[in-house]
Amino acid sequence: MSSTPVYSVSQINLYIKNMFARESVLNQIYIKGEVSNCKYHTSGHIYFTLKDSKGQLACVMFAGQRSGLSFRMCEGQSVVVLGNISVYERDGKYQMYAREIHLDGTGALYEKYEQLKKELEEKGYFDAAKKKPIPWYAKRIGIVTASTGAAVQDIINISTRRNPYIQLILYPAKVQGQGAALSVSRGIAALDKLGVDVIIVGRGGGSIEDLWAFNEKIVAETIYRCNTPVISAVGHETDTTIADYVADLRAPTPSAAAELAVCDIASLIEALKEYDRRLHLRMRQKVNQERAKLSQYELKLKYADPVYRIRQERQYLLETEERLKALIKQRVMKERHRLELCIERLRALSPLERLRMGYGYLERETGESLSSAESVKKGDRLRITMKDGKITAVAEKIEKGRPV
Amino acid sequence: MAKAKSLEASMEELEGVLKELEREEISLEESFKLYNEGMKLLKSCNDMIDKVEKKLIVLEEE
Numbered sequence: 056m057s058s059t060p061v062y063s064v065s066q067i068n069l070y071i072k073n074m075f076a077r078e079s080v081l082n083q084i085y086i087k088g089e090v091s092n093c094k095y096h097t098s099g100h101i102y103f104t105l106k107d108s109k110g111q112l113a114c115v116m117f118a119g120q121r122s123g124l125s126f127r128m129c130e131g132q133s134v135v136v137l138g139n140i141s142v143y144e145r146d147g148k149y150q151m152y153a154r155e156i157h158l159d160g161t162g163a164l165y166e167k168y169e170q171l172k173k174e175l176e177e178k179g180y181f182d183a184a185k186k187k188p189i190p191w192y193a194k195r196i197g198i199v200t201a202s203t204g205a206a207v208q209d210i211i212n213i214s215t216r217r218n219p220y221i222q223l224i225l226y227p228a229k230v231q232g233q234g235a236a237l238s239v240s241r242g243i244a245a246l247d248k249l250g251v252d253v254i255i256v257g258r259g260g261g262s263i264e265d266l267w268a269f270n271e272k273i274v275a276e277t278i279y280r281c282n283t284p285v286i287s288a289v290g291h292e293t294d295t296t297i298a299d300y301v302a303d304l305r306a307p308t309p310s311a312a313a314e315l316a317v318c319d320i321a322s323l324i325e326a327l328k329e330y331d332r333r334l335h336l337r338m339r340q341k342v343n344q345e346r347a348k349l350s351q352y353e354l355k356l357k358y359a360d361p362v363y364r365i366r367q368e369r370q371y372l373l374e375t376e377e378r379l380k381a382l383i384k385q386r387v388m389k390e391r392h393r394l395e396l397c398i399e400r401l402r403a404l405s406p407l408e409r410l411r412m413g414y415g416y417l418e419r420e421t422g423e424s425l426s427s428a429e430s431v432k433k434g435d436r437l438r439i440t441m442k443d444g445k446i447t448a449v450a451e452k453i454e455k456g457r458p459v
Numbered sequence: 460m461a462k463a464k465s466l467e468a469s470m471e472e473l474e475g476v477l478k479e480l481e482r483e484e485i486s487l488e489e490s491f492k493l494y495n496e497g498m499k500l501l502k503s504c505n506d507m508i509d510k511v512e513k514k515l516i517v518l519e520e521e
Binding site: 341 | 466470476477480483485487490491497498507508509511513515516
């Protein structure tokens with residue numbers, strides 16, 4: 056016992072894991088089986104078990120590998136899983152780590168799909184420059200799909216709801232099974248020849264086999280050669296067929312195709328009304344603008360009129376005259392006033408005024424003027440003139456000196 | 460039918476007419492011309508919307 060080495064669990068698990076890793080077959084292996092216990096974890100990882108009649112194998116596809124899965128995996132599906140097998144040390148279990156998962160039987164189809172896609176892509180069938188624009192007002196719409204089923208009903212419902220005046224022309228095509236591709240292809244060609252504005256080609260969802268007609272070369276070529284814009288609407292949003300790549304526009308679903316192909320008549324009519332309104336408004340604005348301009352010109356013209364100018368000049372002259380007159384009148388009044396003041400002052404100084412106030416004027420009887428008492432002698436005859444008469448007087452006494 | 464303008468072309472033209480009409484410097488005469496043109500386009504647009512509800516036509520396979 057003591058000579059035999061003892062290992063821990065984790066040691067042995069690691070040892071086995073390394074054994075698996077060295078086995079190159081296990082690192083890149085396709086395994087076929089039936090899906091069971093399939094769980095899509097919220098983390099994005101998918102846990103499932105592959106089984107056949109005799110055994111089962113635990114599998115996981117990590118979120119990072121999800122591009123390797125193009126369909127929704129569910130119980131009972133027969134699938135082929137590509138991946139490696141390794142040991143999960145914590146549980147001491149080996150499991151498959153999936154990188155790609157294909158529905159069994161579709162592997163070959165998938166390869167064909169990839170091959171055709173590559174071929175057509177190289178031929179330029181998918182070139183964006185070759186895509187025809189979808190007219191936004193289509194009057195006639197061709198539909199290539201099964202005459203029964205949800206797809207055609209969805210297209211009819213949505214189209215007529217958006218525009219009840221639209222003409223829909225259905226080419227009832229076989230969309231799955233033997234001869235489907237040929238039927239679809241004929242339908243597209245027939246509608247193209249008939250003359251429609253847009254062709255919707257499609258069908259509802261289904262398995263990859265169900266949708267296969269839309270991955271056939273003949274359909275791709277017919278779409279590519281079609282002179283009418285083609286909208287493809289195959290299956291659900293996640294299914295992309297060759298027809299989707301070649302079509303001028305890819306709609307995720309038949310309903311969406313109808314939305315894209317048919318113009319909403321209500322908003323179109325609304326838009327036309329808006330044009331009508333704007334057209335009127337602009338015209339009215341223009342007329343008003345011109346009218347305003349006209350009245351400006353009218354005003355300018357009025358100012359330029361010679362009669363108006365003469366009238367203006369005359370007016371100016373009159374006003375000037377008035378001003379002149381007023382000025383001179385003012386001046387005259389001022390002078391008159393000054394004169395009156397002078398007169399007042401003069402009057403106060405006049406000898407006659409003195410007389411009026413009771414003074415007398417003294418002179419010799421001879422009329423000789425007299426201005427001082429010194430020149431008067433006793434006995435001289437003097438004449439006094441007063442306001443109301445003259446008095447002759449004789450000088451009696453002469454006192455010299457200043458009067459009191 | 461071949462000669463008739465498409466609805467989208469007419470509406471585009473209408474847009475152009477309106478833009479032209481919005482310019483201030485165009486003459487009144489010109490604006491009247493544009494206005495008439497716009498009204499004609501508008502009428503043709505309305506006429507183009509063939510307001511008859513249509514039934515689905517199902518093509519017979521030959």
